Amino acid sequence: MNPVIVYTVISLTAIGIVAAVVIYFVSKKFAVQEDDRIGKVEQVLPNTNCGGCGQPGCHAFATAVIAAGDLSSLHCPVGGNAVMKQVAEILGIKAVERDPYIAVVRCSGSFEQRKKTNIYDGTESCKIAAALYSGDTGCAYGCLGMADCVEVCDFEAMYMDEKTGLPVVIEDKCTACNACVKECPKGILELWPKGKKNQRVYIACLNEEKGSTARKECAVACSGCSKCFEACRYDAITMVNNLAHIDPEKCKLCMECVDTCDVHNIVTANVTPEKIQAANEQRLKREERARKKKEEEKLAAEAAKQISHETPPQA
Amino acid sequence: MKLHHKLKTFNIGGVHPDDQKLSAGIAISPLPLPKVVTIPIIQHIGAPAKIIVQRGDMVKTGQIVAIHEGFVSSNIHTSVSGRIGVIEEVMDSSGFKHIAISIRIKGDEWEESIDQTDTLVEEINLEPKEIVSRIMEAGVVGMGGAAFPSHVKLSVPEGKHVDYLLINGVECEPYLTADHRLMLEKPKEIIVGIKILMKALGVTKAIIGIEDNKHNAVELFKELLKNETGITVEALEVQYPQGGEKQLIQALLNREVPSGGLPSDVGVIVHNVGTTFAIYEAVQKNKPLIERVVTVTGKSVKQPSNFLVRIGTPVIDLLIAAGGVPEDTGKIVGGGPMMGKAIADLDVPIAKGTSGILLIPKEESTRAEIYNCVHCGKCIEACPMGLEPYHLLILSKKGNSQRAKEEHILDCIECGSCSFVCPSNRPILDYIRLGKTQIRKPKKA
Numbered sequence: 001m002n003p004v005i006v007y008t009v010i011s012l013t014a015i016g017i018v019a020a021v022v023i024y025f026v027s028k029k030f031a032v033q034e035d036d037r038i039g040k041v042e043q044v045l046p047n048t049n050c051g052g053c054g055q056p057g058c059h060a061f062a063t064a065v066i067a068a069g070d071l072s073s074l075h076c077p078v079g080g081n082a083v084m085k086q087v088a089e090i091l092g093i094k095a096v097e098r099d100p101y102i103a104v105v106r107c108s109g110s111f112e113q114r115k116k117t118n119i120y121d122g123t124e125s126c127k128i129a130a131a132l133y134s135g136d137t138g139c140a141y142g143c144l145g146m147a148d149c150v151e152v153c154d155f156e157a158m159y160m161d162e163k164t165g166l167p168v169v170i171e172d173k174c175t176a177c178n179a180c181v182k183e184c185p186k187g188i189l190e191l192w193p194k195g196k197k198n199q200r201v202y203i204a205c206l207n208e209e210k211g212s213t214a215r216k217e218c219a220v221a222c223s224g225c226s227k228c229f230e231a232c233r234y235d236a237i238t239m240v241n242n243l244a245h246i247d248p249e250k251c252k253l254c255m256e257c258v259d260t261c262d263v264h265n266i267v268t269a270n271v272t273p274e275k276i277q278a279a280n281e282q283r284l285k286r287e288e289r290a291r292k293k294k295e296e297e298k299l300a301a302e303a304a305k306q307i308s309h310e311t312p313p314q315a
Numbered sequence: 316m317k318l319h320h321k322l323k324t325f326n327i328g329g330v331h332p333d334d335q336k337l338s339a340g341i342a343i344s345p346l347p348l349p350k351v352v353t354i355p356i357i358q359h360i361g362a363p364a365k366i367i368v369q370r371g372d373m374v375k376t377g378q379i380v381a382i383h384e385g386f387v388s389s390n391i392h393t394s395v396s397g398r399i400g401v402i403e404e405v406m407d408s409s410g411f412k413h414i415a416i417s418i419r420i421k422g423d424e425w426e427e428s429i430d431q432t433d434t435l436v437e438e439i440n441l442e443p444k445e446i447v448s449r450i451m452e453a454g455v456v457g458m459g460g461a462a463f464p465s466h467v468k469l470s471v472p473e474g475k476h477v478d479y480l481l482i483n484g485v486e487c488e489p490y491l492t493a494d495h496r497l498m499l500e501k502p503k504e505i506i507v508g509i510k511i512l513m514k515a516l517g518v519t520k521a522i523i524g525i526e527d528n529k530h531n532a533v534e535l536f537k538e539l540l541k542n543e544t545g546i547t548v549e550a551l552e553v554q555y556p557q558g559g560e561k562q563l564i565q566a567l568l569n570r571e572v573p574s575g576g577l578p579s580d581v582g583v584i585v586h587n588v589g590t591t592f593a594i595y596e597a598v599q600k601n602k603p604l605i606e607r608v609v610t611v612t613g614k615s616v617k618q619p620s621n622f623l624v625r626i627g628t629p630v631i632d633l634l635i636a637a638g639g640v641p642e643d644t645g646k647i648v649g650g651g652p653m654m655g656k657a658i659a660d661l662d663v664p665i666a667k668g669t670s671g672i673l674l675i676p677k678e679e680s681t682r683a684e685i686y687n688c689v690h691c692g693k694c695i696e697a698c699p700m701g702l703e704p705y706h707l708l709i710l711s712k713k714g715n716s717q718r719a720k721e722e723h724i725l726d727c728i729e730c731g732s733c734s735f736v737c738p739s740n741r742p743i744l745d746y747i748r749l750g751k752t753q754i755r756k757p758k759k760a
Contacts, residue, residue, distance in 0.1 A: 118659040121646070121682055123742040128749050133410025133659055140412055 037090055038062045044086040046078045050154045052177025053077065071096045078155075078175040100194040101176035103157075103169050107188045108204040108265050109142040110164035114218040130185035138217030141206040143167070143188050149180035171198070171269070193248045200269040201246060201255060203228070208241040220263040228257040228266060231283055255279040322527055324552035325562040328699035330732045332555055332653065334528055338492045338612045338619035343500055345623040346636055348420055352395050352627030354380065355407045355415040358666040359456040360463045361387035366416065372399045377426040377603050380416055383451070389464045389667075390454035391416075394605035394625035396424040408630075408649045408663045410656065415664070418627070429602045435503050436599040439511055446515040446598055453597030454667075455604050458589035459483060459494075459558065460650060462668035465590055469515050475579045480512055480521040481567055484588040485551065485558035487526060488651025491671040493608040494588050496621045498525070498532040501592055502539055508595035509546055516584055523548040523588075524567050526557060555653060556730035560585045562699050574726050589670070609633060609665055613674030615641035624665050631661040633672055645680030648673040653731045686739035694733035694743055700726050704733035704743045711750025719750045727751065 041062035049057040053076050055064055065074050065087060075098050076083055088095035120129055120136040126148040134140035145165040150158045157173035158180060160166070167180075167189075180189045192200055203222060207214045211223030224242030236250035237257065246257075246266075258266045259280040268276065357363040364381035368374060374393045381391040393416075400417040407413050425431055441449060451466035471477050482505075486494040498505065509521050525533050527550045536548040551557055551566055561572045563585060570581040578585055586594070589607065596602040605626055612619040617638025624633060630647070634640050640647070648655040649669055658672075694704035702723060710719040724747060733743040 121657075121680070123745040125745075125749075128742070128745045131749055131752055132656070134406070134412060136659075 035066050037066055040090050041065055041087050044079075044083055044090070045076060046083065046175075048078060048154055048177075050078060050175070050177040050179060052175065052179065065091070069093065077101060078177055080175075101191045102171060102174045102194045102200070103176060103178075103180055103189050104192040104200065104202055104204075104267075104269075105143070105167055105169060105188060106190055106202065106204050106206055107141075107143040107166060107186075108220045108267070109137065109139055109218045110161075110166055112164075113220045114139055114142060127183075127185050139207055139214075139221065140217075141186060141208065142218060144186065148183050148185075149189055152179045152183040154179065195248075195253060195269075198270045199253050200248075201251060201253060201258065201271070202248070202267055203244050203246055203261075203265060204267045205265050206243065208243050210242055214242070220265045222265060223263075225262070227260040227262070231257045231260045256283040259283075322550055322552040323566050324554050325557060325565040325699060327565075327701050328697050328732060329554040329556070329562075330697050330735050331553070332489050332735065334553065335489045335612075335614075336492050336495070336528065337490065337614070337616075338610055338621055339495055339529075341492075341496070341618075341620055343496050343608055343621045343623050346625070346628065346633060348395060348423060348625065349628045349632045351400070351417055351419055351629075352393075352625060353405055353415045353417045353629070353662075353664040354391060354393065354627040355405070355413045355664065355666060356381045356391055357413050358391065358407075358462060358626070358668060359389040360461060361385070361389065361467075363414070364388060364391045366402060366414070368399050368416065370399055370402060373397070373421075374399060374418065375424050375426050377429045377605055379454075379603070383454075383464075386470075387464060387467055389456050390452060390603070392454055392603040392605050393418055394627050395420045397421040406660050406663055408656070408658065408666050408669055410659055430600040431602075435507065437507055439507075439514055439598070441598060443515045443517065446511055449598050449601075450515075450594055453593075453601075453603040455590060455593045455597050456667050457587055458593060458607060458667065458670065459587035460654065460668050460670055462666070465586070465594065468584060468586070469512070471516065471579050471584070476582055477516055477518055477579055477584055478520065478582045479568060479584075480509065480516060480518050481563055481583055481585040482509055482521060482523040482588055482591055483558055483560070483563055483585055484523050484525040484529070484532065485563060486529070487553075487555045487558040488653055488655075488671075489555075490612045490673050491610050491651045492612070493610045493621055493670050495529045495532060496610075497592055497608055498529070498588055499535060502532075502535055504595045505588055505591050506536075506539060506543070506546065507599065508591035511594055511598050512584075512586060512591065513545065518584075519545050521546045522567050524551055524557075524563050525549070526551050526553045528553050556699055556728065556732065559699065559728050559730060561728065574723055604667055607665070607667065607669070609669055610671035611637040611674075612671065613641070613644070613676070614679075615643055615676055616674050617641070626667060627664045629662045629664055630658060630672055633665070634661070634674075641674060641676075643676045643678075644674045645677030646675045648675060653735065654729065682742075683740040685741055688739060688741060691738060693736045693738065697732040697736045699730060699732060700728060702727060704747065705741070707750060708741065708743045708746040711746040711753065714753060716750060716753045720754050724750050725754065 042059055045058040047058045053061050055061040080100055081097055085095045114137045116136050117138050118136050124146050126144040126146045129144050135144055143166050147160045149167050150160055155173050155175050157170045158167050161168050176191050205222040207221040214221035214223055222243050226239055228244050229237045229239050234250050234252050236247045238245050255276050256279045258276050362384045365384050366381045368380045376396045378393050379390055380393050383390050395418055397418050397420040400419050402416050404412040405415045447466050447469045455465040456462040484498055513521055523536055533550045540546050556562055560578055564570050564578055564583050572578055572581055593604050606623055608621055609624045610621050611633050620637045647658045649658050688705050698704055707724050727747050731744045
């Protein structure tokens with residue numbers, strides 16, 4: 001046999017053995033100590049790396065969960081309660097149930113309702129347009145309609161409605177990752193509790209102008225008339241800066257406020273018209289009762305007054 | 316043969332847009348008073364002024380209506396006499412709604428303390444500190460466009476030594492001629508203004524920088540400054556954006572303002588000629604900043620003009636005076652074509668910083684189709700600040716503000732040279748501006 005081949009094989013084998021030994025010791029000495037639970041947790045996570053939990057990605061979330069050893073402040077909105085339960089099982093701790101959320105669009109200023117006052121010819125980006133001026137309609141609070149939110153959605157849960165020019169959230173796909181909420185320069189998207197039986201009610205307007213100005217700018221703007229505020233029995237509606245806002249924490253989904261809005265801008269999801277009608281009738285009855293009661297009280301007060309007039313003071 | 320003398324200019328970047336000075340030969344004419352003026356309480360960089368009048372009050376021209384709040388702010392005076400109307404939020408030339416005072420005009424009765432005559436007052440009686448406070452009282456701001464309060468510029472921080480005053484008569488924006496006309500018509504007043512500024516700053520040397528496309532202004536100042544010591548005039552090669560403070564300093568003195576620094580770091584203070592004239596009027600005539608020269612121009616405009624306009628006059632009045640809006644108009648821009656901003660509403664008032672109204676025909680105003688970046692490097696070549704605009708666009712688009720900051724995005728002067736030269740029509744400056752705001756205002760969590 002050619003000695004060159006023999007020497008080559010022997011020397012390469014020797015180098016290989018030496019290198020293997022060195023690598024073995026180095027890997028022992030400098031091994032990265034990682035909790036093997038991190039890998040397990042990561043496996044059950046959605047692995048979309050969307051950042052909706054507030055962590056830079058799913059691996060970071062898994063690490064954070066194990067470091068915290070407690071799930072009260074950490075929650076994967078995409079996976080929801082099901083995934084969090086699995087995570088809790090892996091860690092052997094108690095799962096914390098959270099109400100699921102969904103993104104809602106708080107603007108109803110469609111092309112029809114909100115006339116354009118100028119034509120925007122700049123870069124197709126809401127963020128850039130918002131930095132330039134107040135928008136191509138009179139309303140400085142409304143949707144700019146250039147779909148920054150749709151672009152940023154990792155879950156294809158949004159699209160632009162061509163008829164209205166407003167974004168639409170697809171209920172089944174939205175994971176409440178918060179990306180669109182962060183992206184919108186006008187703050188139109190908001191995370192909202194999905195609600196019992198997926199029922200929600202919210203006011204789709206952010207216009208803080210005075211009523212007359214707001215209505216000039218958009219036909220369905222909240223004018224701050226306070227009718228819904230007065231109708232609410234649970235103090236869930238607040239009036240701030242000429243704008244009504246429903247607090248989802250306090251709202252009992254009674255739907256009594258829905259029909260009070262004269263521009264029908266109290267938006268509901270998954271609520272049958274029958275329920276709204278029933279709620280409205282109930283409210284009207286209640287109001288009627290209150291009115292009657294007030295009238296009776298008034299009559300009684302007047303009668304009492306008359307009696308006191310008729311009976312002269314005893315001398 | 317005439318010896319060809321090479322003119323000074325800045326040496327990094329720069330572009331050469333067609334200068335189109337259509338109204339250069341047209342004298343400044345006062346615009347008739349409108350019926351109503353709307354005076355925003357924020358027309359400057361800094362804090363909004365605090366309103367001190369009420370609805371129904373009668374005011375005289377030049378009377379103060381809003382007082383500056385804090386040092387970096389400016390007083391606002393009424394530009395007309397009449398009755399104060401509603402005080403509410405209106406759209407101004409920035410494109411956003413701000414609080415503004417509307418005044419219904421009655422006659423034109425001026426404050427008695429204001430000297431309305433045209434006589435030249437050369438003697439400067441005030442002490443430097445009094446000059447600065449007079450300028451502050453008069454609400455003078457930089458009239459080149461940025462509207463930075465002038466008294467702040469004149470209050471040089473301790474420890475910094477200023478040896479040069481530069482007067483910016485460059486007017487490098489195409490179309491605009493307001494400064495050019497002012498230099499031709501009020502040169503003596505401007506020279507007195509320069510002397511006032513020199514006294515206030517305690518400097519002995521001043522240079523007026525004028526681009527060579529305004530040769531008659533250069534010659535005029537040369538003639539008037541023959542017997543003066545300390546003030547010189549320098550003709551500059553035509554190149555955009557020479558009117559930028561940092562570019563002008565480099566062109567005239569070959570000094571470079573450090574990144575993130577101010578002109579006073581290299582011993583220079585720069586004032587625009589319009590501002591210098593306003594300072595002359597404030598100090599010598601006791602006249603607050605209530606009117607300014609505004610160029611109304613455009614290729615299809617019937618009578619391109621230079622108007623002396625009271626602050627708060629609606630834009631539409633100027634357009635009517637210039638012969639109406641031509642049919643082919645696609646965009647109406649406040650300012651010049653390079654840095655100006657389209658006006659969304661013709662009722663917006665003229666502010667202290669509005670130097671011109673430009674009407675661009677449709678075919679020139681629409682944005683061309685955007686293509687991908689071909690990495691040709693033209694934007695880098697054009698950038699007068701030595702930045703890499705195409706890269707800053709990518710970083711801003713991705714929201715990587717940390718890297719963008721490291722790449723000195725905050726040094727961008729927003730001149731628009733990068734977008735101007737881009738063969739792919741990329742909206743480079745739009746994204747750089749966005750990137751700058753992302754750094755200044757960190758995004759909500």
